[in-house]
Amino acid sequence: MKYKCIIFDCDGVLVDSEKISIGTMVAMAANIGVKLDEESATRLFLGKSLAFCFNYIQSHSDKKLPDNFEEEFRIRSFEAFKSDLKPIEGVHELLNQLEVPFCVASNGPANKIRLNLTATELIDKFEGNIFSAYDINSFKPDPGLYLHAAKTMGYEVKDCVVIEDSAVGVQAALSGGFDVFGFAQKTNQAHLEQLEIPVFDTMANLLKLLQ
Template identity: 65%
Template sequence: MKYKCIIFDCDGVLVDSESISNATLVDMAKSIGVLIELDFAMTHFLGKSLQFCFDYIESLASQKLPDTFEEEFRERTFEAFRTQMQPIPGVHELLSKINIDVCVASNGPAEKIRLNLTTTKLIDRFEGNIFSAYDINSWKPNPELYLHAAKSMGYSVEECVVIEDSLAGVTAAKAGGFDVFGYTNKHNKDQFNGIDIPVFNDMKNLYLLLSKQ
C-alpha cells in the first residue's frame, strides 16, 4: 500500500448515524409544518453541514426556526446515538487489518464524533486523531478540514487517502488534492456518477482496493 494514513469521514462511513439524524430532522421539520420525505433527506442532506439542513427547512417554512431548534436536535439525536448507533458493517474487521495511521475528519462537532465512536467501540482506534470542522470553522465541501487533518497527522496530501460517502466530502477531498474512495449505498449510489474515483459498497472491497495501491 502506497498510503501512510487513511482519513475517514465519520457519519455513514464508520458509524450508521445518517438515518438517525435525518429521521430526527424530518420529524422536527414536520412539527413546524414542513413535510420532507426521509429518502429525500437521506439523499440531499448527505454530507452537508447542519446549518445547510436548517437553512433548507427554514426556506420551506412560513416562520423562522425556533431558537431552541438546534438544541432540541442535539438532545434528541445524542440520546438516539447512545441507544441505537451501530458501526458500519465490516468496519471493525477492516480496521483490524490496517497497520498504518488512521484518523477521522467530520463536519460534526467533536463531542458527537467521540460519542458515536465510543458507542460503536471504535474510539480506541481514533482517540487523539479526531478532527472536527467546528474546530477550524470550515466545513466540507471546502477542503480545509482534510488538509488540517493530514497536516496534524504529519503527512503530506500524497501520503493520505480519504474515505467518503458524500458528494460534499468527495468534493472537499479532491479540491485538497487527495486520493479519495467513495463508499456507496442505496441513497448515494448515483452521486458519484461521472466522478473519476474508485467506489465500493462493502468494507471487504475497500480493503482489497487499498491493498492494490
C-alpha cells in the same frame, strides 16, 4: 500499501448514523410545517453542514425556527445514538487489519464524533486522531478540514487517501488534492459514480482498494 495515512469521514463511513440524524431532522421539520420524506431528505442533506440543513428547512417554512431548534436536534439525535447506533458492518475488522496510521475528520462537532465512536466501540482506535470542522471553522465542501487532518497527522496530501460517502465530502477531498474512495450504498451510489472515483460497497472491498 500505497498510502501512508487514511482519513475517514465518520457519519455513513464508520458509523451508521445518517438514518438517525436525517430521521430526526425530518420529524422536527414536520413540526414546523415542512414535510420531507426520508429519501428526499437524504438526497438533500447527506454530508451537508447542519447550518445548510437548518437554512433549507427555514427557507421552506413560514415560521421562524425555534431558538432551541439546534439544541433540541442535538438532544434527540444524541439520545438515539446512545441506544440505536451501530458501526458500519465490517469496519472493526477493517481497522484491525490496517498497518498505517488513520484518523477521522467530520463536519460534526467533536462531542458528537466522540459519542458516535464510543457508542460503536470504535473510540479506542481513533483516540487522539479526531478532527472536527467546528474546531477550525472549515466545513466540507471546503478542503480545509482534510488538509488540517493530513498536516496534523504529519503527512503530505499525496501520501493520504480519504474515505467518504457523500458528494460534498468527495468534493472537499478532491479540492484538496487527495485521492478519495467512495462508500457506495443504495442512497448515494448514483451520486458517487457520477464523480468518477473508485467506489466500494463493503469494507472488505475497501481493503482491496487500499492494498
